[in-house]
Amino acid sequence: MKIVVHVKLTPEAKQAAALSATLRSVNEAANRVSAVAFEHGVPREYELRKHTYADLRSQGLGAQAAQHVIKKVRDAYTTLKANIKAGHLGKPGSKRSRKAEAKPIAFRPEAAQPYDDRCLSWQYDAQTVSVWTIAGRFKNVRFACSADALKTLREYRQGESDLIARDGEFYLIATCNVPEAEQYEPGGxxxxxxxxxxxxxxxxxxxxxxxGLNRHRKRQLDLRKKLQRKGTKSAKRLLKKRNRxxxxxxxxxxxxxxxxxxxxxxxxxxxxxxxxxxxxxxxxxxxxxxxxxxxxxxxxxxxxxxxxxxxxxxxxxxxxxxxxxxxxxxxxxxxxxxxxxxxxxxxxxxxxxxxxxxxxxxxxxxxxxxxxxxxxxxxxxxxxx
Structure with a gap:
């Protein structure tokens, strides 16, 4: 069974600047690949690689990073197609679905970027990672998580991890393959x-x-409305702080x-x-x-x-x-x-x-x-x- 574990990175100033620049660069590259994919009718990943890989390498991306950018773009189009087919964007041919299909998929500057074991390595005892960036590889980037999460990472981490930026903080989302317990015969x-x-x-x-949860939601909704009506810089800053x-x-x-x-x-x-x-x-x-x-x-x-x-x-x-x-x-x-x-x-x-x-x-x-x-x-x- 696959589960994900979130850990928070606590990089130094130089490391944080490199991570931020890396996310912006790979997502700019993803937007270029997305435009090429849209122009060519969204070919399969191998075909898309032939059109874009050389350009990504010439822009300074590493080999593994370029491969992951191409795969990320192709996966995004696969997800879009599945959502349209399932009706999540309205009925087929609806205004919303036509709008989604009418332009290339765009990636936010801080959208998640997948890392494999060649681009990212974990040191569990020291609670640090070694991570590739466009400014070179940075070692001893510290991360913080609970004791249970660290144990799960140590025993079951497998496959890719995603680097994301959220409100100025950096996080790694690691995939863990946890074995399921043997299912018993229920008595009822x-x-x-x-x-x-x-x-x-x-x-x-x-x-x-x-x-209690409904009261909490109503308080949050009323507060959001109040801050949105106010519209000052401090109100917008508080809205961002309370986000999520x-x-x-x-x-x-x-x-x-x-x-x-x-x-x-x-x-x-x-x-x-x-x-x-x-x-x-x-x-x-x-x-x-x-x-x-x-x-x-x-x-x-x-x-x-x-x-x-x-x-x-x-x-x-x-x-x-x-x-x-x-x-x-x-x-x-x-x-x-x-x-x-x-x-x-x-x-x-x-x-x-x-x-x-x-x-x-x-x-x-x-x-x-x-x-x-x-x-x-x-x-x-x-x-x-």
Missing amino acids: FIGVDLGIANIATTSAGYKAAGR REQRHAANTNHIIAKTIVAEVERTSAGISLEELKGIRQRVRLRKPQRVALHSWAFAQLGDFIVYKARRAGVPVVFIDGAYTSQQCSECGHVDKKSRASRTLFICRNCGVVAHADRNASRNIARKGEAAWTAGRESRVPATP
Whole structure:
């Protein structure tokens, strides 16, 4: 299983200037390669290399850096094509998709640049890296990370690392290939209902209320509006300083929730049943005031955190179709839209059972997950002689 580890570089002034100049140079080169690729109808990587490699080398880029620039550009076009095909830029032929296809892909001056082991080497004991720049190779560039992250890097780092610049700071994002724990046979399934008012509710009784996170987001939104209206230099400086603070807070909250859920499921030797939430923003129709809450909540992120933590612990995970799970009674199976009496209350119109709406939905998700797991298992019936 591949995960990424973020480490913060703490370079000296001369090293920081070289890293900054390197990112600007490779991304300027990437924009030139992108223009050539667009002009030639985005050829395959080998063909694109024939058109651009010599030019990149003549501009002073090293051999490995030039190869990575070309690959980065080709990968960007592959991603764009996949996004258009999946409908992430609107329907095929829409104004947004036509606009994306009408011009070459542009790279920001501080966009990430991949480094392989020839361009970047790690010294874990000293917590330094040796990194290639356009000003030569710099050794003993210090980095900082947690003890757990350092252990993961030491044991499992494999493949490329990306150098990025963010708000004047430099970071390395390293790929680690962590072995998965052996998956056990679950004794049952715990359903997880994801929502906005309650971020996660499980059929085992755990509930992560979203009140605090929603209040935090509203405060951030109000503050952004206030600073944007003010428009002074100090307001813009504060806006930049607070950039991504909400994202970090939400990610930390999702990590805590995912860890709690996986730990409880592992303790009971059960499996996890999750709703398939892909495309939920396109399917759900909400009033305008509700859209901010829907589009600011990291639907996929929490699900991804649960999945990767479960895989590291060997916990089985199944995805199910979440249709009607909030309208179906978990006791008798009766489906009726009117049974959802309110946002929090479920009253079955058939058997009269009263339950918390999210708890009822999580039980339905758990039952569907167990059925999906049973249907997907290999038959244990002995072969006919």
